[in-house]
Amino acid sequence: MKDIYKGLLLTAIISVISIMLNASFLNFIETMTIGILLGIIVANVFRIPESFDKGISFALKKILKWGIVLLGVKLNFSLLLELGPKILLLVVSLITIAITASYFVGRAHKLNPCLSVLLGVGSSICGASAIVAIAPVIGAEDEDVAISVTVISLLGAIGVIVYSFLAQKLPLTDLQYGIWSGSSLQGVAHAIAAAGARGTDNISLEIGTLVKMSRVALLAPVALVLRSLFSKSQERKTKFPAYVIYFILVGILFSVNDYFNFFPTACRLGDMTVDITVLLKKVSNIFILMSMVAMGLKVNFKSFESRASKALVICSFVFVLISLTSLAGIRLSGC
Template identity: 30%
Template sequence: MKKISKGLFLSIIIALIATLLGNFFPIIGSAVFAIILGLVINNTLRIPADFQPGIKFSSKKILQASIVLLGFSLSIQDIKSTGLSSLSVTIVTITVAFISALLIGKWLKIPTNTKVLIGVGTAICGGSAIAAVSPIVEADDDEIALSISTIFLFNIVAVFLFPFLGHLMNLSDAGFGLWAGTAINDTSSVVAAGYSYSEAAGDHATIVKLTRATLIIPISLIIAGIQVYKKKHLAEKVSLKQIFPWFILWFLVASLVSSSGILPEAFIAAAKWLSRFMIAMALGSIGLSANLIALLKTGKKPVLLGLATWFLVAVSSLLVQFFQGQL
């Protein structure tokens, strides 16, 4: 605990300030303020190395815990209906992401592993998907770092750009939630963009994103199958325990318990507030981890690939919703 205390305390301070600012400016929200504060602090001050374990813990474990707590405020019926209704859009956007990454990457003459990692990061769940797939394709450290930096750059942009575009297009809460949940790369950025649009949009986007995240299993197995076909010795690289986002199961358990009616309203309200506060902690820590100068120096071709793939995914999500009458 002592190892993570400094970074954890800093993320709590950022979350407190962000929550206060979010109360004064609800149209922006605490999540966006948290990531802005983290970015400003990290890119203007030198954060000591002993803060990093706590910052990393907050950006990963606290985020997952906040999603679990969010489950207490969502009924299992809503999760089921929203998740199922989003599947068609999710499958289309995942397909578009992979085809775009491979074809555009080939045109840009980007190495195969980098194309695959940027494709899977855009298609499923950002850095988590890249981390799951990288050992399967035997990516080296440079390929992993380059892919994660590219995806992370557009995660940051999405937090600010998507709510603005959503209001510009006058999207409904459900329409924006489905768009954000299928077109923004990382769970943290989906949550930030969703709740800055509206509370209903945030709930919807979170469910859609978690549904999308579970597809890392079949995608990883397909990629592993291709790799095994090419190189027989890679079969042992795939581990369900490593690739499955287990916190989603606890999110469902929390929703089931809440839907049973045994929990008092005061507990559910407290869990929801704590979830939002912990989301602010996690996003503040993500901001504290982002070196804007380093991100801007990321290779031009991978950034161009990430931008093109992300743009096509965002457009395809809107088009599918439009033709299905979901906007």
């Protein structure tokens, strides 16, 4: 334990700084993106002693897995049943189109397959959270994750601004606008922020959140499919990662509990009421943030910079494709 505390402490300090910066004047940038960028700056400006390496690697490998398992708390498979077949088909189609397009366009531009798929996954499921969950499943490199998280977060922020502007301009009903926002924007926060552009009491916010969370619920089956595909393409058989199985089980557990209420998710501590679900979500966010900082600390800036620009172009194309396809699907389905 003594040989990991230095690296862990460094990732924790940078994580806290990232949270503070996001809360103060960088709230338009995701905390994970800030953490990655700070990690890259620290690693490339200062020479980090070798004694920090084990702690940084521990945060990147072990703490990331814990964060992914707890990420399952956010899943709610019962939401899929609440959506009509038209919307569910639209969501599944968009995820398939995004990942496929990202893979082949990336391949045409000589981007490695893992990075290309991560860009598609982040664009179509739930942004940075999906990227960090899928990356180990397909054997992606740390730099692939850092690049894709940064690019997805940037485009998500731009998307919120554009969608909020178009909210009052496009001839869409509140229901249609909510479906559009929920089915095409990258992260959960991005989709909800855009869906609420017509007012927090508007049905667009409710339906946008519902559609977005249905995409999150599809993270588990997408992970299973991609693991199978990448195992075949690499001509080797690998066991499905245990932490992803735990992630799925946690999602099923909390989904079933939401319906049957087998166990309480809130408890009293003195005069306070603690929501266990909310607490676990926050712990998951902190763990994943620490692992993203650790990832940044292992990035070589020159390599990152050259690949990030190409990834940004490809991901922008995928974002526009998803957005337009979603609009067309909403129109054709008569939602």
